Amino acid sequence: MKQIALCLLLAGTSVVQAQIRNTEVYELPHLDKSNERNVINIPGFGNYETLKCDFHIHTVFSDGLVWPDMRVQEAWQEGLDAIAITDHIEYRPRKEVLKGDRNESYKIAKKAADAKGFIVIQGTEITRSKPLGHLNALFIQDAEAMDVEDPLKAIDEAKRQGAFILWNHPGWPDDKSTLYPVHEQLLKADKIDGIEVFNYAEYYPAALDWCDRYGKAYMANTDAHGLVASVYGWGDKLMRPLTLVFASERSERGIRDALSAGRTVAYFDGKLAGSPELLEKLLKACLSVRPIGDNRLEVTNRSDLSFEMTGGGALYRFPARKVVLIDRPKTTAFTVENCLTGNKKLTLSFPE
């Protein structure tokens, strides 16, 4: 009798695992994860939510290897809130095969994004040798209008369309991060609004200093050409560099307003880079503190970000999604070892 019951139970299990499509095909829907998405837990603060964004991505319409709607799929599954499609204006090695114009990759990605409630921003990469280098124009309407010989005229056209201009990978390709006079002019004229401090797997310490000095948005992006997971690994979250955007709403408008106000923090390889005000607000939104008796503190980190702090001669680690019990520190003056502001580590008073 027991054996019969077990057989019935196993039969029931297999029915849950496989669904009959017809008498000749059984479907195994649990093997298809394409409608599942990670939740990346990074809290907001004040009136802002934290959006996880990647503002530098290529497709087959320039020198990328991926079709635009797969860009949306991989970012959506990974748990991002928004991406920008930024194919090169000038470099389109497959234009004889792919007939669409410079706006086509965005249009394809936008259609795929709308079907998922995901945000895709129209952008393009203005591509020149150094000294100018590469700049992304984000929130544009027509990339074709930027196909002009003088890159400064392309920037002006992008600005006329309402663009946010991002200075890409300042240390590439010659392994020198040089602030040329043209950059200084563009920074001062607000024709560069943000700088990539991290691009692909590169990190530019000098760019942190420029963000601080000129009050520009700190950005971290993939500059993906192949599949993102083929570079950063499969299946986990917080693998790729991300620009964290503190937005009053989860929309393209919300992101545009936040970028205009410089409300970003760059995330890369466990480090965070941004202004001291934003970094402190983000850290204090992630960590909550409860006194345990007179001598101990319970610190809860509900976020997917980890923090490492030093103070009073001690090192404190607050890993993602962990509760840590510590002896009450002898000081409230802390340095956050993995938070950078300009070229300095963030210092703050903790707990408050």
Ligand SMILES: [Zn+2]
């Ligand atoms: Zn580039």
Ligand SMILES: [Zn+2]
């Ligand atoms: Zn690029």
